[in-house]
Amino acid sequence: MDKFFTGLSGFSIVLLTAALLIVLVPMLLKGGSAVFFKGTVEFRKMQADIFNRGDDAALKNEKERTRRAREFIYDSIETFKNGIDPAALSEKVRQINRQFGEQLKDKGIEGEDYQSLRSIARELRDKLIEAFESNDRNLINENIKFVFSYKQDNRLANSGMKEMFAIAEKFSRAIENVDFQKRDRYAQSLGEIEEIVTQLLGPKPGEPVPVLAMARYGATRWEQAEKLKEQLLYPVRWVGGKPGEPLVAEKYSRQEEFKGTAIEPLFGYVDKELSNMLEPRRTFYWQFFIDDSINSHYFGGVGPEILGTLLLTIVAMIFVIPLGVISAAYLVECSTENLAVKIIRMCINTLAGVPSIVFGLFGLAFFVLYLLPLFGAPSKGNILAASLTLAVLTLPLMIRASEEALRAVPHTYKEASLALGAGHFRTFIKVTLPAAMPGILTGIILSLGRVAGETAPILFTGTAAVASIPKSLFDATRTLSYGSYDMAVGDRIAAMVPHQQYGMVVTLILLVLILNTAAILLRWKISKKLRGH
Amino acid sequence: MTTEENDMQTQPAGKAKGGASPFIRLDEGKLQPKRKVDMNSIAVVKSENFNFYYGSKVGVKNITMDIYPCSVTAIIGPSGCGKSTFIRSINRINDLIPHGRAEGKLFVNGHNVYEKNTNLIRLRQQTGMVFQRPNPFPKSIFDNVAYGPRLQGIRDNSELQRIVEESLRAAALWDEVRDDLKNSAFALSGGQQQRLCIARALATRPNILLMDEPCSALDPTATGKIEDLIDQLQKDYTIVIVTHNMQQAARVSQRTAFFCLGELVEYDLTSKIFSNPAKKRTEDYVTGRFG
Numbered sequence: 001m002d003k004f005f006t007g008l009s010g011f012s013i014v015l016l017t018a019a020l021l022i023v024l025v026p027m028l029l030k031g032g033s034a035v036f037f038k039g040t041v042e043f044r045k046m047q048a049d050i051f052n053r054g055d056d057a058a059l060k061n062e063k064e065r066t067r068r069a070r071e072f073i074y075d076s077i078e079t080f081k082n083g084i085d086p087a088a089l090s091e092k093v094r095q096i097n098r099q100f101g102e103q104l105k106d107k108g109i110e111g112e113d114y115q116s117l118r119s120i121a122r123e124l125r126d127k128l129i130e131a132f133e134s135n136d137r138n139l140i141n142e143n144i145k146f147v148f149s150y151k152q153d154n155r156l157a158n159s160g161m162k163e164m165f166a167i168a169e170k171f172s173r174a175i176e177n178v179d180f181q182k183r184d185r186y187a188q189s190l191g192e193i194e195e196i197v198t199q200l201l202g203p204k205p206g207e208p209v210p211v212l213a214m215a216r217y218g219a220t221r222w223e224q225a226e227k228l229k230e231q232l233l234y235p236v237r238w239v240g241g242k243p244g245e246p247l248v249a250e251k252y253s254r255q256e257e258f259k260g261t262a263i264e265p266l267f268g269y270v271d272k273e274l275s276n277m278l279e280p281r282r283t284f285y286w287q288f289f290i291d292d293s294i295n296s297h298y299f300g301g302v303g304p305e306i307l308g309t310l311l312l313t314i315v316a317m318i319f320v321i322p323l324g325v326i327s328a329a330y331l332v333e334c335s336t337e338n339l340a341v342k343i344i345r346m347c348i349n350t351l352a353g354v355p356s357i358v359f360g361l362f363g364l365a366f367f368v369l370y371l372l373p374l375f376g377a378p379s380k381g382n383i384l385a386a387s388l389t390l391a392v393l394t395l396p397l398m399i400r401a402s403e404e405a406l407r408a409v410p411h412t413y414k415e416a417s418l419a420l421g422a423g424h425f426r427t428f429i430k431v432t433l434p435a436a437m438p439g440i441l442t443g444i445i446l447s448l449g450r451v452a453g454e455t456a457p458i459l460f461t462g463t464a465a466v467a468s469i470p471k472s473l474f475d476a477t478r479t480l481s482y483g484s485y486d487m488a489v490g491d492r493i494a495a496m497v498p499h500q501q502y503g504m505v506v507t508l509i510l511l512v513l514i515l516n517t518a519a520i521l522l523r524w525k526i527s528k529k530l531r532g533h
Numbered sequence: 534m535t536t537e538e539n540d541m542q543t544q545p546a547g548k549a550k551g552g553a554s555p556f557i558r559l560d561e562g563k564l565q566p567k568r569k570v571d572m573n574s575i576a577v578v579k580s581e582n583f584n585f586y587y588g589s590k591v592g593v594k595n596i597t598m599d600i601y602p603c604s605v606t607a608i609i610g611p612s613g614c615g616k617s618t619f620i621r622s623i624n625r626i627n628d629l630i631p632h633g634r635a636e637g638k639l640f641v642n643g644h645n646v647y648e649k650n651t652n653l654i655r656l657r658q659q660t661g662m663v664f665q666r667p668n669p670f671p672k673s674i675f676d677n678v679a680y681g682p683r684l685q686g687i688r689d690n691s692e693l694q695r696i697v698e699e700s701l702r703a704a705a706l707w708d709e710v711r712d713d714l715k716n717s718a719f720a721l722s723g724g725q726q727q728r729l730c731i732a733r734a735l736a737t738r739p740n741i742l743l744m745d746e747p748c749s750a751l752d753p754t755a756t757g758k759i760e761d762l763i764d765q766l767q768k769d770y771t772i773v774i775v776t777h778n779m780q781q782a783a784r785v786s787q788r789t790a791f792f793c794l795g796e797l798v799e800y801d802l803t804s805k806i807f808s809n810p811a812k813k814r815t816e817d818y819v820t821g822r823f824g
């Protein structure tokens with residue numbers, strides 16, 4: 001029988017540990033990646049711009065190196081685009097033609113000369129546009145040839161028309177291997193490619209700086225970059241099964257798709273040179289715990305959340321500890337088991353079982369909308385109301401733990417104190433309370449964990465997903481628990497930055513752990529003193 | 534919690550009323566002359582038809598006995614006969630019992646403590662109590678002894694130190710703990726703890742010491758020390774001791790009361806009780822023929 005129990009307890013310990021590991025380890029790993037990760041040059045740019053952090057000179061060198069490594073990407077996209085985007089090319093050619101007319105006027109060329117040059121330019125323009133928009137290779141070659149025949153004409157070659165010849169040349173090169181039948185498909189794919197490149201490397205140099213911070217930088221984290229690379233090289237398409245069957249995802253190679261075209265080398269280049277374009281480096285981003293968040297947690301950290309959580313917890317504990325201990329003292333010391341006490345005890349037990357969202361609604365109705373406005377607070381969610389709600393929520397727990405602790409104090413202490421001429425109050429303060437302190441601290445530990453982690457009670461009473469750092473107790477605040485919840489429900493960004501979400505959760509766990517450790521150490525010290533060693 | 538107002542009506546002459554400290558010092562020694570009591574005629578504790586009930590259950594009934602100053606009075610009797618009930622009624626620590634009820638009169642230092650105007654704090658300062666199991670507070674040795682004096686408002690450190698030393702000396706513990714006053718009381722042995730509890734009780738300057746089986750948790754050596762201590766203390770204190778140990782009662786006490794089934798069967802000089810008791814039940818009990 002003994003062996004059986006040993007085995008059973010051993011088994012349950014193993015089971016518990018396994019469950020804990022299965023739940024915690026992936027979470028810790030994911031959350032840990034908010035702080036430990038491979039940061040790219042984009043990350044360092046962001047840190048320098050937004051948080052004024054990092055080595056400016058080194059960053060300048062990095063920027064220069066990566067810019068050079070990236071040039072090839074932009075060039076090959078540009079070249080390829082010239083072959084498949086007739087509308088843009090046509091527009092450019094028209095513009096050149098118009099400018100040419102004005103240039104002629106500026107130079108003072110008039111009369112017949114003017115007329116003949118203009119008509120040549122117009123003809124070249126039309127031929128080129130015809131070529132751009134054609135799918136007939138012969139016609140294109142003929143038209144290009146026609147255009148090139150004017151290349152030697154000094155009147156044209158030394159003017160703005162020079163550009164037109166350049167475009168014609170680029171175009172003829174660009175279309176060399178382009179299958180005109182696929183133009184539309186190419187255009188669509190190219191759009192995707194450009195989008196991915198923007199996400200990977202940030203906006204193209206020379207383009208206006210986007211307003212949103214999150215659009216200003218490429219992939220700040222190496223794993224993000226690798227994901228984008230995968231999307232760039234091997235996109236997924238949905239191929240139809242037989243009628244009535246669901247579509248199936250299928251990966252295909254973009255390099256194959258663009259085989260032979262001017263953009264083909266881009267894929268190999270990205271595959272090989274991505275790390276030169278982004279320069280990933282091991283990063284320990286401890287500032288995650290103090291930074292404000294940028295664009296609802298796309299960048300930045302959880303500083304305000306930590307602050308808010310601590311604030312709520314501390315204010316709640318300021319209410320809970322004395323109230324809980326005093327109530328427990330009343331139940332233990334001052335009352336005999338009469339009806340009133342029985343009712344109070346029943347209320348406490350019932351309250352302990354009420355779902356926390358009910359406390360949230362109670363807090364909204366009572367503290368936010370009724371009680372605090374009586375003292376001149378605006379009737380909107382604020383820290384004080386949220387803390388009070390949390391206090392009410394955890395009060396039963398605190399009372400029960402304190403009551404147990406007070407009851408556990410040996411009766412002989414009390415008798416000894418009373419026999420020495422102490423009053424009941426003195427006896428309680430001087431003897432009973434200190435002796436019950438370890439048990440009360442246990443209650444505090446339990447309450448702390450509860451208060452710091454609850455979301456529902458503060459949902460309506462004092463939190464906001466976006467809020468500045470609170471200046472008074474009448475401001476709303478962000479908290480870790482509410483932040484995790486907010487990112488989990490319907491925030492598109494959360495899917496893009498899972499490390500932020502997990503980071504928040506892990507931070508919450510750590511915070512509670514630290515608070516508890518402090519309380520446990522304190523309890524250990526006190527009970528050591530009480531035991532007299 | 535002033536002790537001056539609503540004072541117990543009579544108080545020992547030694548207590549300096551209106552003085553700086555409501556406190557008789559040990560070094561003022563010989564308390565009897567100050568109290569101006571005639572040792573053999575005036576009882577320090579006097580109970581008249583005293584009853585105590587636990588709800589409807591009788592704890593003790595009809596106890597009438599006088600306890601004389603500066604002597605040791607032993608209370609013996611079979612288990613459950615109400616010894617503890619009686620001794621705990623003297624300093625009214627029995628008040629803590631939820632449905633407890635006292636009837637009759639019980640005078641301590643001349644004042645009926647069950648009268649409404651009794652100052653419990655003053656009463657308990659006058660009656661030190663030592664319990665069956667050593668029950669020091671989870672504090673240092675010094676703080677344990679200084680607990681009572683501090684309650685009386687003594688804050689001055691050198692004064693406290695003096696009282697602690699005196700009390701520990703009186704409890705024959707000083708030499709053993711003089712260097713570890715800051716240590717926890719729990720680090721002491723059981724016997725030392727019990728003597729510490731005696732010192733703690735002495736520190737409030739009582740004139741009555743109530744001891745409820747003070748040696749039952751101790752080994753013979755420790756018991757011997759406590760008995761020696763009782764011998765010494767009886768010069769200055771009125772001691773009431775409950776004991777199951779007949780030899781102990783015979784050794785330390787001058788008078789012995791025999792309780793049985795909540796009643797006082799016989800109360801007389803110890804020598805008489807043990808050699809020539811008047812009642813058959815007493816004889817049965819002291820000779821060990823009683824169950």
Ligand SMILES: Nc1ncnc2c1ncn2[C@@H]1O[C@H](COP(=O)(O)OP(=O)(O)OP(=O)(O)O)[C@@H](O)[C@H]1O
Pocket residue numbers: 587590591592610611612613614615616617618619630
């Ligand atoms: N708190 C209480 N509530 C109810 N009855 C009690 C309580 N304390 C004692 N009694 C009862 O009162 C009677 C006297 O008890 P008491 O403790 O005075 O006996 P005792 O002589 O001290 O016994 P012992 O030698 O075992 O200590 C016993 O019958 C006991 O059951």
Ligand SMILES: [Mg+2]
Pocket residue numbers: 616617618745
């Ligand atoms: Mg007893």
